[in-house]
Amino acid sequence: MSLKETRRTDPELAGLIDEELARQEACVEMIASESIVPLPVMELSGSIFTNKTLEGLPGARFQAGAGIADKMEKLSWKRAKELFGAEHVNVQTYSGSSANHSVFAAILEPGDKIMAMRLDQDGHLTHGSPANWLSKFYNHVFYGVDDSGRINYEELEKMAKKEQPKLIICGASSYPRLIDYEKIAKIAEEVGAYSMCDMAHVAGLVAAKVIPSPIPYMDFVTSSTTKTFCSARSGMVFCKEKYAKLLDKGTFPGSMGSIHLNTMAAKCWSFKYAASEEFHNIMAQVVKNAQFLVAELQKYGFEIVSGGTDNHLLVVDLRNKNVNGRQMQDALDKAGISVNKQVVPFDPAKPHITSGIRIGLTAVTERGIKEKELVKIAEWISRVTDAPEDEEVLKQVRREAEELMKNFPMYPAEYFGEQQLKNNYREKGLS
């Protein structure tokens, strides 16, 4: 992206893009919901399809000039269904949240009961938080994890039988363990509820067949496409064929208007790429890296929620250290390591403080970070934990982190053009 025209017409804004590129390049990016999109995804997200307005499905559009977009949407269906082994897909949703809205619009009436993972044990806002507008229309009941940090399936089953929900949702934003989709789908069937998995965090791992898929078991599977799937800022929904018409209606006109064909094109590319050996190898390394980092952090006495991880993320419980989640997020940020504060199961701290941090391995793994570098990263995290307010320590870790990340560029230098490179930290340094 040369930003040639932006630079000519709006240097102030172009400067901010340069700064953000430099920040991302220099930083050890470990926010579990982030990834680095391959260059075609970036290109396609800003492609000529940005100009086209369309509503409806291929063959039943509300605007003219749809023929080529029809071909692209059908190609996306074919690739997505093959990749995930799904009976039906809708690739129009704007994001993971809008994918969830599509399903709710398809099958729920106001007053219906949804059963989902507790928000403070990291169910998603759109699964029933009182802070989200959806909670005005539906009733919510929540299941959670037990003392071991794993989903309490017994509680889940008892609650489902007692509450008789219309929909049971699984999937969360900081759950480091595999979910027993088959068990949850069976419970839903027993109580006459629909089952839905929001696989946003793990969609890339599922696509690469590194962890089990919810698609054979669940009635509906929703996802964003940014996180481990490493694609556009967008969404997707899968369902069993018997619900195809309901879902498509819940998507349009049920919950959204015109389609973002530009990000659909980017997803279309990713549905092909995610079937490649290259993507599989990255995703396999993501899990290996997460498990390796757990072991390294444990050497420094860090408590890891549930004792480990089966996926791309881990949650550190800081209660045995002299620091809370918010302080750690801020201190690590100053030290060039980007994570987010995180509630831990049964957290006594307030949600804006928290007792933990969440660490994700997708973005650093895409840049080529492996075990050798993770030894250093664990040591930096430990140094920052021991001295979160010592500016000298934070600066020193930042210098070491920037030095390391210079060896793992996000994108080939030539992609950004001369001017942007001149502004880039590779030339100037950030510290």
Ligand code: DSN
């Ligand atoms: N759910 C938020 C997260 O996991 O960071 C945003 O996707």
